[in-house]
Amino acid sequence: MKTEKTCPIACLLLATFILQGCNDDYMERLPLTEIGVENFFNTEEDLKMYCFGLYDFPGPDSYTADAGTDSQGTTALVEHKNIMLADNPGSSTVTGGWDWTDLREINLFLDNCDKANVTEDVLNHYKGIARFFRARFYMNKVLRYSDVPWYASAPGTDDEALFGPRHERTTVVDNLFEDYAFAAQAVRAGQPAGAVDRWVVLACMARHALYEGSWRKYHPELGLQASAEKYFRLASDAARRIMDEGGFGIYSTGHPESDYLSLFTSIELAGNPEVILVRQYDRKTISGGFWAYMFGNYESFPTKDMIQSYLMADGSFYSSQPDYRTRLFTEEFVQRDPRLGQTIASPGWELINTMTYATGAGIYIQTFNKNFSGYHLIKGFVNDRSEDVYHSVDYPTLRYAEVLLTYAEAKAELGELTANDLDVSVNLLRARAGMPPMPLDPPVDPVMQAAYPDVAVSAGAQWKSVLEIRRERRVELAFEGFRYNDLMRWHAGKLLEKEPEGIYFPSLGKFDLTGDGAEDIFLIPSAESIPAEDDKETNRLGVKLVYYRAGSIDDQNATVYLTDGHSGNILTIKDMGTFEEPKYYYRPVPRHEMDLNSALAPQLFGWE
Numbered sequence: 001m002k003t004e005k006t007c008p009i010a011c012l013l014l015a016t017f018i019l020q021g022c023n024d025d026y027m028e029r030l031p032l033t034e035i036g037v038e039n040f041f042n043t044e045e046d047l048k049m050y051c052f053g054l055y056d057f058p059g060p061d062s063y064t065a066d067a068g069t070d071s072q073g074t075t076a077l078v079e080h081k082n083i084m085l086a087d088n089p090g091s092s093t094v095t096g097g098w099d100w101t102d103l104r105e106i107n108l109f110l111d112n113c114d115k116a117n118v119t120e121d122v123l124n125h126y127k128g129i130a131r132f133f134r135a136r137f138y139m140n141k142v143l144r145y146s147d148v149p150w151y152a153s154a155p156g157t158d159d160e161a162l163f164g165p166r167h168e169r170t171t172v173v174d175n176l177f178e179d180y181a182f183a184a185q186a187v188r189a190g191q192p193a194g195a196v197d198r199w200v201v202l203a204c205m206a207r208h209a210l211y212e213g214s215w216r217k218y219h220p221e222l223g224l225q226a227s228a229e230k231y232f233r234l235a236s237d238a239a240r241r242i243m244d245e246g247g248f249g250i251y252s253t254g255h256p257e258s259d260y261l262s263l264f265t266s267i268e269l270a271g272n273p274e275v276i277l278v279r280q281y282d283r284k285t286i287s288g289g290f291w292a293y294m295f296g297n298y299e300s301f302p303t304k305d306m307i308q309s310y311l312m313a314d315g316s317f318y319s320s321q322p323d324y325r326t327r328l329f330t331e332e333f334v335q336r337d338p339r340l341g342q343t344i345a346s347p348g349w350e351l352i353n354t355m356t357y358a359t360g361a362g363i364y365i366q367t368f369n370k371n372f373s374g375y376h377l378i379k380g381f382v383n384d385r386s387e388d389v390y391h392s393v394d395y396p397t398l399r400y401a402e403v404l405l406t407y408a409e410a411k412a413e414l415g416e417l418t419a420n421d422l423d424v425s426v427n428l429l430r431a432r433a434g435m436p437p438m439p440l441d442p443p444v445d446p447v448m449q450a451a452y453p454d455v456a457v458s459a460g461a462q463w464k465s466v467l468e469i470r471r472e473r474r475v476e477l478a479f480e481g482f483r484y485n486d487l488m489r490w491h492a493g494k495l496l497e498k499e500p501e502g503i504y505f506p507s508l509g510k511f512d513l514t515g516d517g518a519e520d521i522f523l524i525p526s527a528e529s530i531p532a533e534d535d536k537e538t539n540r541l542g543v544k545l546v547y548y549r550a551g552s553i554d555d556q557n558a559t560v561y562l563t564d565g566h567s568g569n570i571l572t573i574k575d576m577g578t579f580e581e582p583k584y585y586y587r588p589v590p591r592h593e594m595d596l597n598s599a600l601a602p603q604l605f606g607w608e
Contacts, residue, residue, distance in 0.1 A: 037108070037112055040112070041109075041112045041113050041115055041116050042115065042116055042117060043116060043117065043118070044116065044118045044122055044126075046116065047109075047113055047116055047118070047122075047123075047126040048126070050109050051109070051126055051129045051130060051196075053105065054102070054105060054106060054109070054129070054130065054133045055196075056102065056133075057277065057279060057397045058395075058397060058481060059279045059288075059395045059397070060288060060289075060290065060294075060380060060393075060395050062395075062479075062480050062481035063294035063377065063379065063380040063479050063480075064293065064294050064299070064300040064479075065479075065480075065481030065484075066300075066478075066479055066480075066481060066482070066483040066484065067299070067300045068080055068081045068484070068496070069483040069484050069487060069495075069496060070303060070305045070306070070483070070487075070495045070496065070498055070500070071302070071303060071305070071306040071474065071478065071479070071483045072300050072301065072302060072303060072306070072479060072483070072500075073300070073301050073302075073303050073373060073500030073572050073573060074299050074300045074301070075299050075371045075572075075573075076299040076300065079094070079096065080484070080496065080584065081496075081576065081577065083577075083584060084496065084497070084576060084577030084578055084579055084584065085575070085576075085577035086577075090588065090591075090607065090608045091588035091589060091590055091591040091594065091603060091607060091608065092590075092591045094587055094588055094590070094607075095590040095591070095592070096590075097144050097145075097587060098145075098589060098590050098593050100151070102133070102137050103134065103137050103138075103151060104154050106130050106133050106134045106137065107134070107151060107152070107153050107154040108154045109126075109130045110127065110130050110131070110134075110153070111153050111154050113126060113127060113130070121186075124186040125186055125187055125188050127182070127186060128182055128183035128184075128185070128186030128187035128201070129183065129187055129196050131179035131180075131182050131183045132179065132180065132183035132187065132196060132200075132201045132204070134176070134179050135176040135177070135179035135180045135183065135204075135205070135208070136204055136208075138150070138172055138175070138176040138179075139173075139176055139208040139211070139212075141172075142169055142172055142173060142176070142212075143211065143215075143485065143488070143489075144586065144587050145166075145586060145587060145589065145604075146169045146222070146586055146604060146605075147166040147167060147168055147169050147172070147604060148166050148167065148172055149161075149164060149165070149166050149167060149600075150167045150171060150172050150175055152175075162597070163597050163599060164597075164599055165599040165600065166589075166600055169222065169224075170224070170227075173212055176208075177205075177209070177234065180201065180204075180205040180208070181205075183201045183205075184198065184201050184202055184205060184238070184241075187200075187201050189246075193269075193270035193271070193278055193280065194270070194277070194278055194279065194280050196277070199242055199246045199248070199276050200276055200277045200398060202238045202239075202241055202242050202246075203238075203239075203242060203276050203277075203398050203402065203403055204398075205234070205238045206234075206235045206236075206238035206239040206242070206403060206406045206407070206410075207235075207402065207406060209231045209232070209234035209235035209238060209410075210231070210232070210235040210406050210409060210410055210489075211485065211489050212231040213228045213229070213230075213231030213232040213234075213235060213410065213413065214228075214413075214489035214490060215489050216228035216231065217232075217413065217458060218454050218458060218489070218490055218491035219491055219582065219585065221582040221605060228413075229414060232410040232413045232414050233410070233414065235406055235407075235409075235410040236406075236407055236410035236411050236414065236416075239403045239404070239406045239407035239410065240407060242276075242400070242403050243403065243404070243407065243424065243425075246276075246400075247273075248273055248274060248276060248400040248403075249273040249274065249400065250273070250274055250400065250401065250404075250428045250429060250431075250432050251263060251272055251273055251274040251275075251432070252431075252432045256338050256432065256433050256434030256435075257338055257341075257342070257434075258342065259432055259433075260338070260339050260342045260343075260432065260433060261342035261343075261378070261379065263275075263396055263399070264379050264380045264393075264395075264396070265380070265381075265382055265383070265384075265393055266393065266394055267389060267392045267393055267394060268394065269394035269395075269396055270394070272396070273400070274396070274399055274400045274401060275396045275398070275399060275400075276397075276398040276399065276400055276403070277396075277397040277398035278394050278395065278396060278397060279394065279395040279397050280394050281391065281392050281393060281394060281395070282392045283387060283388050283391035283392045287391045287392075288390070288391050288392060288393055288395075289391065290382055290390040290391055290393065291355065292353070292355040292356065292357070292381060294377050294380055294381060294479070295355075295357075295376050295377055295378075295381050296367075296372060296373070296375060296376035296377050297357065297367055297369070297372060297376070300377075301372045301373045301375060301376075301377070301500075301502075301572070302343075302344055302373060302375040302376070302377050302479075303373055303375070303500040303501060303502070304373065304375070304500075304501045304502055304503070304504070304569055305498065305500070305501070306344075306375075306474075306478065307332060307340065307344060307375060308324065308447075309471060309474055309475060310336050310337040310339065310340040310475055311336070311337045311435065311471075311475075312335055312336060312337070313335040313336055313337065313338070313434075313435070314335070314436065315435060315436035315438075317443075317445045317447070318336070319445055319446070319447040320445075325504070326504055326506065327504065328504065328505075328506075328511070329347065329366065329374070329503045329504070329511075329513055330347045330512055330513065330514075330515045333346040333347060337433060337435055337475065338433050338434055338435070339433050339475055339476070339478075340475075342378070342379065343377065343378065343379040343478050343479070344375050344376065344377060344378065344379075345364055345366070345375075345376040345377075345378050347513060347514050347515030348363060348514055348515045348516070349363070349364050349378065350362065350363055350364065350383075351363075351364040351383065352383045352384060352385060353381075353382060353383050353384055353385050353390060354385075363514050363516075364376070364514075365513050365514060365520045365521065365546060366503065366513050368502075368503075368521070368548055368559070368560045368570065369559065369560070370558070370559065370560070370561065371572050371573065372502070372570075372572060373500065373501065373502025373503065373570055373572055374502040374503040374570050375502060375503065377479060379478065379479055380479065401429055401476055401477070402477060402482075404424075404425035404426065404428060404429065405425065405426065405429075405469065405472060405473045405476060405477070407421070407425050408421060408422065408425040408426045408469050408472075409466070409469045409470070409473065412459075412462045412465040412466045412469055413459060413460070413462075413466060415460045415461050415462050417440065417462050417465050418440070419439075419440045422437065422438055422439075422440060422465075423437070426438050426469060426472050429472065429476050430472075438465075438468055438469075438472070440465065441464060441465070442464050442465060442467075442468045443464075444464055444467065445467065445468075445471075448467045448468075448470070448471060449467065451492065451495060452467060452470065452490060452492055454490070454491055454492075455467055455470075470486075470490070473486065474486070488585055491581075491585075493579040493581060493584055493585055494579050494581070496576060496579050497576050497577065497578060497579050498576065499571065499572070499573050499574070499575065499576055500572050500573060500576075501563065501569035501570060501571060501572065502569055502570030502571075502572060503569065503570050504568065504569050504570075505523060505550075505562060505567060505568070505569075505570075506567055507523075507566065507567050508523045508524060508525060508550055508566050508567070509522070509523060510522050510523075510537075510539075510545065511523070516541075517540075518539040518540050518541045518543070519539045519545060520539065520543075520545065520546060521545060521546045521547070521548060522536075522537065522545040522546070522547045522548070523548050523549075523550045523560070524547060524548070524549055524550070525549065525550065525551070525566065526549040526550060526551030526555045526557040526558040526559075527549075527557060528549065530547040530549065530559075531547065548560040550562050550565070550566060551565055551566075552564075552565040553571050553574045554574075580606075582605050582606075583605045583606040583607060585605070586604060586605050586607070587607075588603050588604075588607035588608070589603060
């Protein structure tokens with residue numbers, strides 16, 4: 001991996017000019033001659049510029065992409081939450097996602113790139129990049145709709161292909177993995193930081209093969225269980241190729257208390273051995289636009305369910321602690337997996353970059369309010385006052401850690417996981433965090449088994465390992481945008497019904513949240529008034545207590561909700577709705593698209 005801090009995104013300017021005039025779907029496209037096709041696609045520079053215009057990788061917005069799951073609650077209007085709460089959701093109300101703009105840009109390139117005056121290997125490199133993006137595009141469509149039309153070229157406005165039916169999932173998946181296979185051979189390794197190379201292709205190929213294998217294995221409505229093994233093997237083979245040939249490694253300086261967090265707060269990730277693809281930011285050129293939306297006081301916030309998924313420092317289950325459900329905030333972080341304290345602000349954490357937080361800098365006292373859990377996300381939060389720093393923090397779009405977890409999960413699902421497989425995958429991640437290694441035949445956590453009842457029935461001989469690898473994946477990839485897709489592919493949508501909860505309080509009264517032995521907050525009954533500032537009590541350090549009126553979630557006078565009104569966990573949302581299986585694992589084709597093309601009918605999985 002090269003270490004120079006290149007800015008490929010700047011090349012989008014030319015690509016954007018070339019593609020101007022493009023509307024949102026095939027039906028409204030301008031003729032190709034109007035966007036200069038006849039005068040383009042002639043040189044390698046043309047191919048490179050166009051391909052940069054296809055880039056659509058996630059960045060720091062991923063820190064809230066788990067919103068609405070059992071890991072991250074939210075007050076925002078998240079699609080699946082809206083569906084679960086709606087009286088009768090259907091194709092007239094669930095209308096997002098049926099957008100083919102990106103595919104047309106990809107196919108336009110593939111239809112015209114052969115005329116470039118370049119060598120075959122150069123041409124195939126850029127063809128491979130375009131086919132890689134087509135594979136990604138289609139996998140996302142399959143995950144959403146299952147059956148979708150397959151377009152291998154960019155049709156004109158009167159092309160009959162525009163009015164054809166959807167293709168079956170198996171056909172689309174076969175085609176997109178042909179794209180991946182071509183790209184994995186044709187795209188070159190050793191590209192500049194931030195650019196697509198062979199390892200980026202293989203990492204996404206492994207991810208999506210794992211997804212497809214899981215969908216086929218755990219979703220009986222598809223009737224494709226017999227072919228799941230093929231995709232788990234594709235996933236393990238692609239991941240193993242990266243492991244054997246890519247030269248990547250888990251970033252570690254021997255400081256398990258900080259190495260994990262530093263991956264998400266670094267201003268220079270190019271050259272980091274763990275980063276397969278980086279999105280680079282620099283305040284002077286491409287500002288990251290950082291703000292503290294992910295911290296937990298805005299729309300999204302971590303949940304207690306997420307905090308309880310982390311193991312104890314000795315590798316035992318947190319749920320094995322007899323009082324794990326009723327531990328105080330200051331007790332929850334004691335002797336836990338060090339990644340917990342590098343993901344969630346723990347007692348005694350110091351806030352430096354105050355941004356919009358009225359509490360000011362210093363040892364942070366967890367902030368409560370209606371609809372927030374009291375837990376605060378520090379993974380990705382740049383705790384530095386300097387704008388030159390927090391607007392220049394790079395984002396690790398693809399990490400080697402994910403590849404290792406993909407490999408381990410696929411091998412376990414195949415029933416082929418060995419102790420050596422664990423040592424070269426999951427246990428490298430645990431070692432970075434200073435955690436004991438995962439054994440090949442781990443004990444069973446009843447909480448995990450209850451969360452994923454399908455595993456003991458369907459996963460095979462190594463189902464115990466499958467459960468623990470799922471835990472490791474949740475912890476290591478926390479708040480990086482994986483949780484929703486993981487729950488969907490594991491047939492675990494019912495976990496979305498659980499109302500997100502926060503910090504536990506055994507009663508009203510005064511509580512220490514910083515761990516220094518001095519009370520910081522005072523929970524009073526909702527019927528009482530918060531005293532004037534001069535009348536507030538102070539703790540033994542002479543600091544005034546922060547007051548909250550506690551009550552049930554229906555109590556309009558409460559400023560913090562508790563499950564039992566005067567005790568219990570902070571409650572953030574009254575109802576998450578109902579997850580209807582198998583219907584809500586998919587989305588309907590929007591009604592207006594059906595009206596334009598009746599061949600798209602019928603809707604699948606009970607949608608209307």
